[in-house]
Structure formats: C-alpha cells, structure tokens
Amino acid sequence: MSPLRAKRIHFRTKKYRSPDGLPTDICLFTILSIPRHTKTKSLPHKQLAVLLIKRKSDTFGEQWALPGGFSHESETLDECAYRELKEETNIDRDVHIEQLKTYYKPGRDPRGWIPSVAYVSLVHEELLKHTQANDDASDAQLFPIEEAFALNLAFDHREILTDALQRVREQMLQTTIAKAFLPDEFTLSELLQVIETVVPSFSSKDRGNFERRLLATTRRQGLLEPVLSADGQPVYSTEFSNSPAKLYRFTGFTPTAMIY
Amino acid sequence: MSPLRAKRIHFRTKKYRSPDGLPTDICLFTILSIPRHTKTKSLPHKQLAVLLIKRKSDTFGEQWALPGGFSHESETLDECAYRELKEETNIDRDVHIEQLKTYYKPGRDPRGWIPSVAYVSLVHEELLKHTQANDDASDAQLFPIEEAFALNLAFDHREILTDALQRVREQMLQTTIAKAFLPDEFTLSELLQVIETVVPSFSSKDRGNFERRLLATTRRQGLLEPVLSADGQPVYSTEFSNSPAKLYRFTGFTPTAMIY
DNA sequence: GTAATAGTGTCTCTGAGACAGTATCTC
DNA sequence: GAGATACTGTCTCAGAGACACTATTAC
Known part of the structure; x- marks a missing residue:
C-alpha cells in the first residue's frame, strides 16, 4: 500500500x-x-x-x-x-x-x-x-x-x-462563440441569423448596417476576414441565395466589449 | 428510517x-x-x-x-x-x-x-x-x-x-462590479482608478473624456446618477482633492457590452 | 503662486442607424 | 418579371479622443 x-x-x-x-x-x-x-x-x-x-x-x-x-x-x-x-x-x-x-x-x-x-x-x-x-x-x-x-x-x-x-x-x-454554430466559412446573413436566434433582442433589422459595422469599423478590424481562393479572389456561396454571397471566417481576434 | x-x-x-x-x-x-x-x-x-x-x-x-x-x-x-x-x-x-x-x-x-x-x-x-x-x-x-x-x-x-x-x-x-471596490457614493476619479487598477490596459489617459463618456452618451444614460442633497443640489466631496468633486452612485442599470 | 484634482470647450474623424436604391441570379 | 438575398449610397447625428484651457481650494 x-x-x-x-x-x-x-x-x-x-x-x-x-x-x-x-x-x-x-x-x-x-x-x-x-x-x-x-x-x-x-x-x-x-x-x-x-x-x-x-x-x-x-x-x-x-x-x-x-x-x-x-x-x-x-x-x-x-x-x-x-x-x-x-x-x-x-x-x-x-x-x-x-x-x-x-x-x-x-x-x-x-x-x-x-x-x-x-x-x-x-x-x-x-x-x-x-x-x-x-x-x-x-x-x-x-x-x-x-x-x-x-x-x-x-x-x-x-x-x-x-x-x-x-x-x-x-x-x-x-465573444465569438457564434462560430460553434457556424461552418468554418459562412456568409454574413448566416452569422446574423445565429446571433438573432440566440439573442432575440438583438434583431438588427438591417443587414446592410450589420455588414458595415463588421467590416468597415477599425475597432472590429480583423474580427472577420473574407475567404480567398488560390488566386486571391473572394469566394462566394449560393447555398442560400441566388445572389452569390461572400464567404467569411473568424480570424481569432476578438475585440473587447466594455461598458465604460 | x-x-x-x-x-x-x-x-x-x-x-x-x-x-x-x-x-x-x-x-x-x-x-x-x-x-x-x-x-x-x-x-x-x-x-x-x-x-x-x-x-x-x-x-x-x-x-x-x-x-x-x-x-x-x-x-x-x-x-x-x-x-x-x-x-x-x-x-x-x-x-x-x-x-x-x-x-x-x-x-x-x-x-x-x-x-x-x-x-x-x-x-x-x-x-x-x-x-x-x-x-x-x-x-x-x-x-x-x-x-x-x-x-x-x-x-x-x-x-x-x-x-x-x-x-x-x-x-x-x-459589468458594474467596480461597485464592490467603491463606497456607495464616489467620485469619477475614484471609479476610474478602480478600473485602471484592476485592468491596467484600460488607462484612459484623460479624465475629461472618461467623464463625458459616462455622463453625456445616451447608450450609458442611467449608468451613474449624481448624488443629490435634500434640496436637489449635487453633493461634493473634498476627500481627495481641494477642488470639490461631484459624487455619483450606480443606478442599477447596466448597458450591454457587445462586439458586433 | 503652487500643487493637486475637477471640469469645459473645441475640433476632427469615426461610427451608428435610417432609408432607399441597385445588383444578382433562377425560375 | 417575380422572388429572394446581397450588397452600396447617402445623410444625419452621436460619440471617441486629442488637446488645451479654466476652476477650485489649502497652503
């Protein structure tokens, strides 16, 4: 023993x-x-x-x-x-x-x-x-x-x-846990849908402004990156729409959310 | 049994x-x-x-x-x-x-x-x-x-x-856990100090802008309220400064911080 | 006046949100 | 052309941050 x-x-x-x-x-x-x-x-x-x-x-x-x-x-x-x-x-x-x-x-x-x-x-x-x-x-x-x-x-x-x-x-x-509910590469509409599904009060009501917030603001620079093909062109998906939608992925960077 | x-x-x-x-x-x-x-x-x-x-x-x-x-x-x-x-x-x-x-x-x-x-x-x-x-x-x-x-x-x-x-x-x-480290009524400098002490990277470098963010923005309306005396006048403290500083308290309202 | 904190004024640039408009593709 | 999504343009107002300035008080 x-x-x-x-x-x-x-x-x-x-x-x-x-x-x-x-x-x-x-x-x-x-x-x-x-x-x-x-x-x-x-x-x-x-x-x-x-x-x-x-x-x-x-x-x-x-x-x-x-x-x-x-x-x-x-x-x-x-x-x-x-x-x-x-x-x-x-x-x-x-x-x-x-x-x-x-x-x-x-x-x-x-x-x-x-x-x-x-x-x-x-x-x-x-x-x-x-x-x-x-x-x-x-x-x-x-x-x-x-x-x-x-x-x-x-x-x-x-x-x-x-x-x-x-x-x-x-x-x-x-945080970026939304990624747990998404494929590696996703469209902005899919991301928005995931957020709205989990947090009903989020409801952005405007896909357009959501897109700009995520892509055009310096605070969030690097949260998402477009998926690029071998020749450097963005990759599109037509899975959920006849109009091809750009695919994005999370980069790993997470901006810090704060109340002050 | x-x-x-x-x-x-x-x-x-x-x-x-x-x-x-x-x-x-x-x-x-x-x-x-x-x-x-x-x-x-x-x-x-x-x-x-x-x-x-x-x-x-x-x-x-x-x-x-x-x-x-x-x-x-x-x-x-x-x-x-x-x-x-x-x-x-x-x-x-x-x-x-x-x-x-x-x-x-x-x-x-x-x-x-x-x-x-x-x-x-x-x-x-x-x-x-x-x-x-x-x-x-x-x-x-x-x-x-x-x-x-x-x-x-x-x-x-x-x-x-x-x-x-x-x-x-x-x-x-x-969140507003800063209140755990503060008296019920506190000055903005005290609040800022608490945040900076716990999160060194916060360092706002500018008391003035911190004050405006907390008091003048609609998103944060109601996070803090000035302490008022019986006759409705703001209450001041000279505990840490010869120049009297307005006292505030947390209201209970917490704005939601988000990254999207 | 000096030392320290408290607070304002102003300017610039970014960003949020409303709303409308155009684009893309299949059937 | 209809139906659905995918964007882009534009305008306005709010807000962030830099910087300088004034105010208050005890000594």
Whole structure:
C-alpha cells in the first residue's frame, strides 16, 4: 500500500462525511434549421434547441432531464463531461464545451449528497444528424428552448438551463462563440441569423448596417476576414441565395466589449 | 428510517466510489490604498491584492494557499464559501461573492479525490481593516497580485488565481462590479482608478473624456446618477482633492457590452 | 503662486442607424 | 418579371479622443 493511499484512508476515516458522487450535467445547445418553402432559394428558419433525456423509472419517474453522469476519480471534470456528451450523441469530433457552474443545495437530489457540475456545450446541428437524439424512439431528444422550459424538468435542471441560456446569450454578444454554430466559412446573413436566434433582442433589422459595422469599423478590424481562393479572389456561396454571397471566417481576434 | 434515507444508502453501497470531500476555495480580492506624500491632497495609489493563508504543516508544508474549507451536506456551496470567508476575515456584512469554477484533476490534492469549488470575492479594503489579514503574525495575509504570482502556491491555486483574475478583469469592463471596490457614493476619479487598477490596459489617459463618456452618451444614460442633497443640489466631496468633486452612485442599470 | 484634482470647450474623424436604391441570379 | 438575398449610397447625428484651457481650494 502506497503512502499516498495510506494518507487518503486516514483522511477519509478521520472526520468528514463526503459527497455521494460528483456528476456532470450538460446543457447541449444546437440550432435547428427549418426550411421555408419559398419560390426561390432562401435562408431557413432557425431555432435554438437543447438536448434532454428521458429518465428511466427512478426517483424522478419519467421526467426529462439534462444528460449527464457521474465523474470518476481518474478523470478531470472536463473529460467526464466530454465522455458523457459522446455517449449521448456519438459525436467524436471536438466540440465547444465549457464548465458553467456547480450546483448544490440540500435535497437537490433525493438520493443523497450529490452536487452537479453543469456544462454548456454548443454543437452545430450537422454533427447531431446521426445521433440518438434524432431517433424518436430514443430516450434523447432535442427540444426548442421554449418547449424545454414548458416541461417539468428533473432535479434543479430548470434552474441550470436558465443559467446556461443566460450565459450563452451573454457570450454570443461578447465573444465569438457564434462560430460553434457556424461552418468554418459562412456568409454574413448566416452569422446574423445565429446571433438573432440566440439573442432575440438583438434583431438588427438591417443587414446592410450589420455588414458595415463588421467590416468597415477599425475597432472590429480583423474580427472577420473574407475567404480567398488560390488566386486571391473572394469566394462566394449560393447555398442560400441566388445572389452569390461572400464567404467569411473568424480570424481569432476578438475585440473587447466594455461598458465604460 | 425514512424511505429517502434507505434509498440513499442503497445508492451509496451500490456502485460508486465517491469524492473524499468538496471544499470551496476563495479568491478574495481587495484594493489597497497607499497614500502618496504630496504637498496637497491627492488620490492614493491603488494596488490589487489577494488574500492568502499560510498552510500549517500538512502535505503542502508551509506553502501559501487560497483560504477555503470543506462544505457540508446541509449547506449550499455559496453558504460554505461565505462561511469560510467570514471565518478568515471576520466580515459580517454581505460582500460580493460569486462562484468561479470547479477544479479537479487526478492528483490535484494528494489527500485523495478532492475537487475544489472556487469562488471569487471582491471586498472593499475598509471591511478588512480589522481582520486577521492585517495582523502580520496571523496566518492570513494580503498580497499584491504580482507578489502572489511570484509565490509557489499550494495545490493548483496558481491556476485558480489566474482564472479568477481573468474573470474579474472581464467583469470589471462588462459589468458594474467596480461597485464592490467603491463606497456607495464616489467620485469619477475614484471609479476610474478602480478600473485602471484592476485592468491596467484600460488607462484612459484623460479624465475629461472618461467623464463625458459616462455622463453625456445616451447608450450609458442611467449608468451613474449624481448624488443629490435634500434640496436637489449635487453633493461634493473634498476627500481627495481641494477642488470639490461631484459624487455619483450606480443606478442599477447596466448597458450591454457587445462586439458586433 | 503652487500643487493637486475637477471640469469645459473645441475640433476632427469615426461610427451608428435610417432609408432607399441597385445588383444578382433562377425560375 | 417575380422572388429572394446581397450588397452600396447617402445623410444625419452621436460619440471617441486629442488637446488645451479654466476652476477650485489649502497652503
């Protein structure tokens, strides 16, 4: 028996009752595209959605809950969250996942002293195309956020979801996380749509001015760069419009937002 | 024995090894005032500092560490953090305290599986005047942040401190947490000093333009309001200057900072 | 008058937003 | 030409920042 192990056991038997487990729970957000049946090519409607799983008959009966599971001593919390995310979605690529907050109050889990480390993950819908979440018979399902809030969620998951949504809205305006919902190369209309979908109050009402703000102001110089082909010409997309739209990508530079 | 208790015990013996404790650790920041010996009244120099405690001879020897302690099943994490904060500082008033993040990786604490829920607290130095931290013989001491980073901190507390500082810097520019370091009523120079102390890169170089930005722009209308006396006249302070300076307070309104 | 902070005036250039107009392409 | 998106032009007013200037008070 190693000295380290001896020390641990000494510690455990000494003094404290300790938690009955430390699970991570994940608020996985995605943006669903709903095609509009228009006479010419058009941008789809977009809807912010969250992944929920139906709990097997346990203490919380058949309620919907955030996906998650217990962490192990041998892994970090990030690893646990990512492992759970992969188990639920079969995603194998790296996705945006970030710790939100740890929740505990007496009684939050009727099984005992079980805090929960909540994570927020943002995933492009494309990566969810072939996961259980799209199988109606599955216990996992994507819900538009208003519908999710209408459900009677297990544990304190409504509170977690509320906090997660607030965090994502703040970050959508102050960082470049919009990129989690976009392909590497995107048009300005797509970017604007993502922002408006996550933060309904943003609504710029004017694609033209949005474009100028992003491209013509020195404060934001370098936030976006046009995608160029081998011969230095801008690359256009006609995916959502007959009129070709310039493609952009994020550069990595993020201007600092401040109130003063 | 209640059904709940029975269920818990069933759960505990079933399957999982669980953490050996869930402590909270606190990054308590304050701003120290260092008087300048000038010929007339002047603003003191300000320095951002963090509270550290010297660990008794345990696994980490005599290293400095963030204050903290184990949470109990009967309390929330916020309550635990606040309790620990009070124990270390004897503060009895409400102060700004906010959860930062939960840290765990295998081996972070040689005593076993012990994650740590980190908190950030911002406290006006006035409230620390009569605490252990000002007693040199005490095990608790305030360190200017550069000095704190020069120390070899226990556990992963350097990483926590780094994250905490980054969070405070972001929030200083995007929220009104500056109020945690200010009295209810303050002058614009005091506010500017607080911002510059926490975010050295802010340096506005021009008190005059700072004043106009805060008072004359519609976007920020209502961020600050002048303090008025009973007869509706503005109230002035001569605490830091022979020339009386108007006093302001935060209103509660916070403009939203955004990058788009 | 001097030392320190408090505050104003003015000028220039950037930027935000309203609104209208033109362009592009498919059917 | 209709339908949809993709821009560009123009005008006005707000705001950022540089810089210089005046004001206030104790000593």
